[in-house]
Amino acid sequence: MVIFLKAGSELRDRLKPDIDFYTRRIETEQGKTIKEILADIGINPGLVAFIYTSGKVKGLHYIPSNGQTITLQPPVSGG
Amino acid sequence: MNNGLAGTTLRINLSTGEIHRFPTDEELFRRWHGGRGVIAKILYDEVPRNADPLGPENIFIVNVGIMSGCYIPAGSKTEFGSISPLTNGHGDSNMGGHFGPMLKFAGYDMIIFSGVSPKPIFLYVDNDAVELRDASQYWGFGSLDCEEQLKKDLGEDFEIVTIGPAGENGVLFSCITHDFGRQAGRTGQGAVMGSKKLKAIAVRGNRSIRVHDLESLEKQVTGIIQRTKEHPNMEPWQKYGTSFFIRWSNDNAVLPAYNFQTTYYEDVGKIDGDQLIEQCLITHKACFGCWMNCGKYTKAVIEGKPVVHLEGPEYETGATCGSNLGMKDINHVAYINWMLDNLGMDSMSGGGVTAFAMECFEKKFITKEDLEGFTLKWGSVDDVEHFLDMVAHKRGIGEWFAGGSKRAAEKIGQGSEKFAMQVKGQEMSGYDGRWAPGMLLSYMTADIGAHHNRSWTITVDMAEGRESVEGRAKIVVYLQHIRPLFDTWCICRLFWGELDISPEEIVESLNHITGWEVTVDESLRTSEMIWNLTRCHYLERNRENGRLFDYPPSRSWEDKIPSGPGKGKGVTLEQVEKMLDEYYEARGWDKNGNPTREVLTDLGLDFAGDNLEKIGLLGKPTPGGIPPVRGEKYKPKAF
Amino acid sequence: MRIKVNRDNCTGCRLCLQICAIEHFFEINPKKAALRIEAKFPDPGKFRPFVCTQCGKCAEVCPEDAVYQNEAGGYIVDQEKCTNCGDCVVACPVGVICQHPDLGYVIKCDFCMECTRICNTKALVEWKRKPVTAKKEA
Numbered sequence: 001m002v003i004f005l006k007a008g009s010e011l012r013d014r015l016k017p018d019i020d021f022y023t024r025r026i027e028t029e030q031g032k033t034i035k036e037i038l039a040d041i042g043i044n045p046g047l048v049a050f051i052y053t054s055g056k057v058k059g060l061h062y063i064p065s066n067g068q069t070i071t072l073q074p075p076v077s078g079g
Numbered sequence: 080m081n082n083g084l085a086g087t088t089l090r091i092n093l094s095t096g097e098i099h100r101f102p103t104d105e106e107l108f109r110r111w112h113g114g115r116g117v118i119a120k121i122l123y124d125e126v127p128r129n130a131d132p133l134g135p136e137n138i139f140i141v142n143v144g145i146m147s148g149c150y151i152p153a154g155s156k157t158e159f160g161s162i163s164p165l166t167n168g169h170g171d172s173n174m175g176g177h178f179g180p181m182l183k184f185a186g187y188d189m190i191i192f193s194g195v196s197p198k199p200i201f202l203y204v205d206n207d208a209v210e211l212r213d214a215s216q217y218w219g220f221g222s223l224d225c226e227e228q229l230k231k232d233l234g235e236d237f238e239i240v241t242i243g244p245a246g247e248n249g250v251l252f253s254c255i256t257h258d259f260g261r262q263a264g265r266t267g268q269g270a271v272m273g274s275k276k277l278k279a280i281a282v283r284g285n286r287s288i289r290v291h292d293l294e295s296l297e298k299q300v301t302g303i304i305q306r307t308k309e310h311p312n313m314e315p316w317q318k319y320g321t322s323f324f325i326r327w328s329n330d331n332a333v334l335p336a337y338n339f340q341t342t343y344y345e346d347v348g349k350i351d352g353d354q355l356i357e358q359c360l361i362t363h364k365a366c367f368g369c370w371m372n373c374g375k376y377t378k379a380v381i382e383g384k385p386v387v388h389l390e391g392p393e394y395e396t397g398a399t400c401g402s403n404l405g406m407k408d409i410n411h412v413a414y415i416n417w418m419l420d421n422l423g424m425d426s427m428s429g430g431g432v433t434a435f436a437m438e439c440f441e442k443k444f445i446t447k448e449d450l451e452g453f454t455l456k457w458g459s460v461d462d463v464e465h466f467l468d469m470v471a472h473k474r475g476i477g478e479w480f481a482g483g484s485k486r487a488a489e490k491i492g493q494g495s496e497k498f499a500m501q502v503k504g505q506e507m508s509g510y511d512g513r514w515a516p517g518m519l520l521s522y523m524t525a526d527i528g529a530h531h532n533r534s535w536t537i538t539v540d541m542a543e544g545r546e547s548v549e550g551r552a553k554i555v556v557y558l559q560h561i562r563p564l565f566d567t568w569c570i571c572r573l574f575w576g577e578l579d580i581s582p583e584e585i586v587e588s589l590n591h592i593t594g595w596e597v598t599v600d601e602s603l604r605t606s607e608m609i610w611n612l613t614r615c616h617y618l619e620r621n622r623e624n625g626r627l628f629d630y631p632p633s634r635s636w637e638d639k640i641p642s643g644p645g646k647g648k649g650v651t652l653e654q655v656e657k658m659l660d661e662y663y664e665a666r667g668w669d670k671n672g673n674p675t676r677e678v679l680t681d682l683g684l685d686f687a688g689d690n691l692e693k694i695g696l697l698g699k700p701t702p703g704g705i706p707p708v709r710g711e712k713y714k715p716k717a718f
Numbered sequence: 719m720r721i722k723v724n725r726d727n728c729t730g731c732r733l734c735l736q737i738c739a740i741e742h743f744f745e746i747n748p749k750k751a752a753l754r755i756e757a758k759f760p761d762p763g764k765f766r767p768f769v770c771t772q773c774g775k776c777a778e779v780c781p782e783d784a785v786y787q788n789e790a791g792g793y794i795v796d797q798e799k800c801t802n803c804g805d806c807v808v809a810c811p812v813g814v815i816c817q818h819p820d821l822g823y824v825i826k827c828d829f830c831m832e833c834t835r836i837c838n839t840k841a842l843v844e845w846k847r848k849p850v851t852a853k854k855e856a
Contacts, residue, residue, distance in 0.1 A: 006311040007311055008310050008311045008312050008577075008578065008579050009312065009576075009577065009578075009579055010538075010715060012579075013715065014715065022309075022310070022311050044541065044542060046331055046538075046541045047538055047541065047542070049323065049324050049326075049327035050315075050323060050326065050327065052311075052314065052315040055314075055318075057315060057318075057319060057323055057352070057353070059326065071311040071312075071314075071315065072311070073311075073312060073315050073323075074312075074538070074577075075324050075327050075328075075537065075538065148746065149746060150736050150740065150746050177732070184747065184748070184749065223760060227759075227760060235756075235757070258759075259759040259760050259763075284749075285747070285749035285818065285819070286747065287739075287743075287745040287746060287747035287750070287820075288745075288746040288747070289745075289746075290746065293740070293744060293745075293746070297740055301836075304733075304836060304838070308838055313838075317838075317839070361762065361763040361764070362726075362729070362763055362764055362765065363729045363839070364729055364730060365729035365730055365731035366731070367731065367732055368731060368732065368733060368736065369731050370731055370733060370836075370838035370839075371838075372729035372731060372838075372839065374729075376759075376763045378763070388759070388760040388761055388763050
């Protein structure tokens with residue numbers, strides 16, 4: 001199945017977008033969590049605070065569906 | 080002036096009531112970049128080294144910097160500064176909202192207060208009208224209540240900063256509040272205002288800010304606005320603000336719980352961002368010129384208590400007053416946030432001091448008798464409410480805690496210094512550094528005591544190995560140059576940190592505003608110059624080798640994390656010493672933590688070097704010399 | 719054409735005021751804007767933008783006939799004719815016509831729509847009347 005991951009900032013450098021400035025197309029298996037998918041593509045899951053999809057925040061245990069777009073949110077650096 | 084400055088600086092002697100206007104010194108702002116930099120230079124030049132921070136010789140400065148108000152992304156900040164009563168060194172604290180820009184629209188870049196007023200007053204500014212007005216009818220008001228009343232009395236279009244009873248009573252970690260929920264929280268600036276009997280500043284203005292090249296500035300900024308609207312981080316930031324990171328901190332074992340006893344909080348689900356948005360949110364709130372609107376205006380609803388309105392809890396308050404106090408209901412955390420705001424105390428130090436007191440109560444170092452018949456149990460909002468009231472009004476044992484956890488521990492003894500989680504007298508932010516050694520080093524070496532705003536390294540620690548201290552020092556030094564630049568520029572750091580606006584773009588904006596030809600390298604060097612100046616100032620006031628003040632409390636290396644994903648982890652004292660050695664080397668300071676002649680000369684600070692030499696605290700020359708460039712930007716490796 | 723206000727979306731950032739002044743006066747000064755933001759804090763804790771609704775009251779009361787309608791039907795102030803008397807300021811039911819000490823004429827919205835373009839929360843949105851459909855005409 002295919003999903004689309006989006007990221008900005010330093011996460012974007014690690015993601016290596018290929019669809020547009022922020023987005024990378026990922027082929028993966030059904031049933032995998034975001035945490036597992038990140039590890040598969042070489043991104044330390046600890047560098048992602050949460051994901052954002054369809055207007056909602058989800059944790060890294062979230063299992064995406066085919067065609068879904070997921071934004072990776074890095075941790076805030078304080079405020 | 081066509082350089083982003085309003086043009087006038089006010090000097091107000093509160094002892095005599097004299098108000099003097101001067102043309103703003105553009106050269107001073109050029110050399111020191113405004114904001115925190117100008118504050119550092121004025122404090123260094125004008126405050127006697129033995130001045131009592133709560134006495135008439137301390138100077139309290141309000142500085143809007145160059146970029147605030149100038150159609151810049153989140154160009155909203157005001158910087159406040161004085162000798163901090165918490166740390167006895169240079170202190171500064173920044174605040175968002177709308178006050179700074181309004182001060183500029185009234186025609187002023189900086190207000191310098193000296194002396195002490197004989198009676199409570201507030202400063203009234205309405206364009207050219209600048210008056211010290213009687214504040215006796217507001218004295219004793221909560222910060223938020225005072226702002227509400229002043230807006231009714233003067234007009235809704237005034238922007239107002241206030242202090243609460245805590246500032247009036249000299250609680251050393253008192254804050255300044257504005258816009259019903261923005262604070263200049265750290266370093267006790269509210270206590271300095273209170274010591275001068277300055278209850279509030281109210282400003283209104285309708286003048287234009289003139290810049291060097293508005294056409295180029297508008298084109299650049301409008302382009303940035305359109306670009307960042309598409310940024311992946313924009314929507315979650317707008318919706319949730321900082322509160323959502325509590326879960327991440329917990330999952331990654333940096334969330335402080337029960338006074339930093341552990342870093343895993345089992346009830347995090349009751350106080351996280353989901354709960355804030357679902358139970359408490361009223362409206363999303365923005366600072367001047369910011370389209371990210373990370374502020375969350377909320378209400379706390381608790382049976383038997385009045386419904387209260389506040390802005391927050393942000394991440395920091397959610398951690399220091401939530402998990403750190405064992406709270407199990409987001410409404411309780413919000414209520415504590417509101418109490419601290421209205422009483423006028425910094426929520427980070429307020430949470431840290433309360434947590435320290437709770438552990439003292441747990442260990443029976445303080446008793447119900449000390450607490451006017453109340454307990455001080457983990458998770459009890461009623462106990463916290465009563466305790467904070469005692470502290471704000473310095474009643475009984477509240478007076479001990481009003482000095483911060485370091486001074487309270489000195490009074491309580493019995494080894495409690497170990498778990499007073501502070502450095503140089505200021506309490507830690509909402510991150511535990513035992514399994515993030517770069518973060519611990521950040522706390523240890525911040526100029527204003529334990530604070531994350533100078534340097535935040537947790538993702539670096541995670542990428543480079545959480546049990547290793549290798550290479551952290553140079554990265555901390557670099558962050559301590561780039562992050563405080565935002566307090567110098569008086570703009571919000573989050574657009575750089577979260578929405579990919581580069582330092583090069585910010586400096587380009589600065590040049591459109593001023594007509595100067597500043598580079599990023601120059602800005603970083605200016606920031607390093609400010610850093611070294613405030614270090615020299617600190618040593619001159621405290622008269623000891625700097626290293627003595629750079630240690631965290633011993634819990635940091637004596638107590639391994641007892642639970643959660645970080646169980647068993649922690650730094651050793653040897654690692655703490657090693658990090659300090661590497662840090663000083665990276666800074667061009669000697670092993671005692673004192674700046675050397677070589678680095679001070681390189682930065683144009685020979686006058687400060689001469690002063691250190693006179694008191695025997697100039698750093699000894701380092702064999703092999705100082706690094707030609709201090710600090711190194713982190714380059715992430717592949718996973 | 720109108721400016722639609724979704725008041726619950728307003729965050730009080732005042733970017734709309736800034737861009738209005740930059741667009742019309744080429745100055746950074748939110749007090750030279752032809753709209754206003756009302757803030758009601760601490761309770762209920764909400765912002766509310768007020769914008770020109772093109773009701774025409776300003777034209778009705780103007781003693782100098784300085785307010786005219788353009789081709790799109792919007793009410794525009796002729797700065798040459800305006801004497802800055804302020805009658806329209808008082809008459810405006812939403813309080814968005816303003817005066818400024820720098821100027822000899824009032825500041826009134828001309829529907830340039832820059833505020834809707836800069837707003838990031840859709841608190842201010844450009845609203846165009848929908849054309850009549852072919853189906854309806856048939």
